Amino acid sequence: MPDSALAGTRVVDLSQGIAGPYCARLLADLGAEVIKVEPPEGDYARRLGPFPNDVPHHDRGGLFLHLNANKKSVTLDLETTSGRVVLRKLLANADVLIESETPGLMASRELGFEQLNDEFPQLVYCSVTPFGQTGPYASFKGNSLAAMALSGLMYITGDPGKEPLCTGGEPAEYFGALHAWVAILAALEHRAKTGAGQNIDVSMLEALGCADEYNTTMYAYLGAIRKRFYSRHAIPTYPSEIFPCRDGSIVVIGGATGFPLMMAILIEQPEQEGNPLFQNLWLRFMQWEKFEEILRPYLAEHDWEDLLTRAQELRIPFAAVLDAKTLLENEHLRERGFFEEVEHPELGKVPLAAHPFKMSETPLRVGRSPLLGEETHEVLAEVGYEAEDQLVLRERGVT
Numbered sequence: 001m002p003d004s005a006l007a008g009t010r011v012v013d014l015s016q017g018i019a020g021p022y023c024a025r026l027l028a029d030l031g032a033e034v035i036k037v038e039p040p041e042g043d044y045a046r047r048l049g050p051f052p053n054d055v056p057h058h059d060r061g062g063l064f065l066h067l068n069a070n071k072k073s074v075t076l077d078l079e080t081t082s083g084r085v086v087l088r089k090l091l092a093n094a095d096v097l098i099e100s101e102t103p104g105l106m107a108s109r110e111l112g113f114e115q116l117n118d119e120f121p122q123l124v125y126c127s128v129t130p131f132g133q134t135g136p137y138a139s140f141k142g143n144s145l146a147a148m149a150l151s152g153l154m155y156i157t158g159d160p161g162k163e164p165l166c167t168g169g170e171p172a173e174y175f176g177a178l179h180a181w182v183a184i185l186a187a188l189e190h191r192a193k194t195g196a197g198q199n200i201d202v203s204m205l206e207a208l209g210c211a212d213e214y215n216t217t218m219y220a221y222l223g224a225i226r227k228r229f230y231s232r233h234a235i236p237t238y239p240s241e242i243f244p245c246r247d248g249s250i251v252v253i254g255g256a257t258g259f260p261l262m263m264a265i266l267i268e269q270p271e272q273e274g275n276p277l278f279q280n281l282w283l284r285f286m287q288w289e290k291f292e293e294i295l296r297p298y299l300a301e302h303d304w305e306d307l308l309t310r311a312q313e314l315r316i317p318f319a320a321v322l323d324a325k326t327l328l329e330n331e332h333l334r335e336r337g338f339f340e341e342v343e344h345p346e347l348g349k350v351p352l353a354a355h356p357f358k359m360s361e362t363p364l365r366v367g368r369s370p371l372l373g374e375e376t377h378e379v380l381a382e383v384g385y386e387a388e389d390q391l392v393l394r395e396r397g398v399t
């Protein structure tokens with residue numbers, strides 16, 4: 001089998017939660033050896049679940065399994081001097097360090113970039129935090145919800161005249177992870193050319209803000225502030241909205257070439273082709289209630305799979321809103337191998353969301369998450385700790 005793209009790269013992952021760990025998982029999937037350094041009680045994501053039968057267990061949480069596939073787990077108390085000594089030994093052979101502590105905390109432990117750079121000049125040091133390492137908000141506590149609010153995304157989400165809404169999931173965490181991942185890959189390429197490591201400062205707030213350029217440019221160019229407007233796309237290509245259908249919900253996207261005829265054929269009312277609401281996009285956008293009086297009854301009488309298939313055959317970009325069960329059973333994702341089963345010592349066979357891209361020459365890895373501290377003995381032995389030394393560290397609560 002061909003080598004993985006990042007084979008031979010070692011990453012020390014000190015981060016907790018979602019953003020940093022997911023970034024490190026992406027590196028691990030590409031073949032990097034990722035050593036996840038956790039406090040003795042474990043990454044707090046181990047306590048977040050979901051858990052089988054709703055029984056909490058630090059090795060059985062679905063979120064942790066997703067975020068930490070293909071890693072090794074080492075427990076280490078960095079509040080102790082001995083723990084920091086062990087970490088420095090790990091960094092002597094590391095290419096990348098990822099951390100997610102409140103700005104200033106790593107420096108207070110003598111583990112900040114400036115303190116480590118003299119000792120490990122080739123180290124790529126990546127910090128992933130809610131608001132970045134500088135600025136008035138740097139020390140603020142935050143999460144994806146806070147970033148959605150402060151980035152402006154929440155302001156434009158929801159119905160007009162009602163309170164703002166958040167989107168599902170943790171978008172700021174994952175956007176932050178992706179930006180950190182790309183930055184690390186770029187820093188490794190730079191190091192290959194120059195021999196020098198560098199400091200990467202990723203702000204989840206700014207990562208999410210980059211995904212909503214339309215509203216900032218709208219204000220910069222027009223002085224206009226976009227209001228909440230249901231679930232519609234900002235640019236008036238109406239319809240571009242979620243509608244109920246007989247067995248769920250369907251996303252109807254208009255504006256396609258040949259829309260009047262194709263939509264009229266889809267809803268089995270060919271006479272509507274000449275209707276001004278079908279012919280004129282702007283009229284349809286302004287008089288959306290009248291257009292929906294025609295569209296909604298037909299959608300309500302048909303299943304999403306039928307609507308999706310026929311719309312796509314007519315080159316109208318419909319999409320179904322899938323729940324988790326339907327997603328796991330989806331024939332397209334199944335054929336592409338997006339969900340893969342991994343064998344876990346505590347969970348047996350479990351499905352794992354794999355990768356959104358494939359590589360012909362350096363295929364990505366699919367593996368399980370580590371048990372808490374599973375590789376502590378192995379990794380410490382590698383950096384010179386004999387069994388007696390490791391026993392002392394355990395007795396002192398360092399590992």
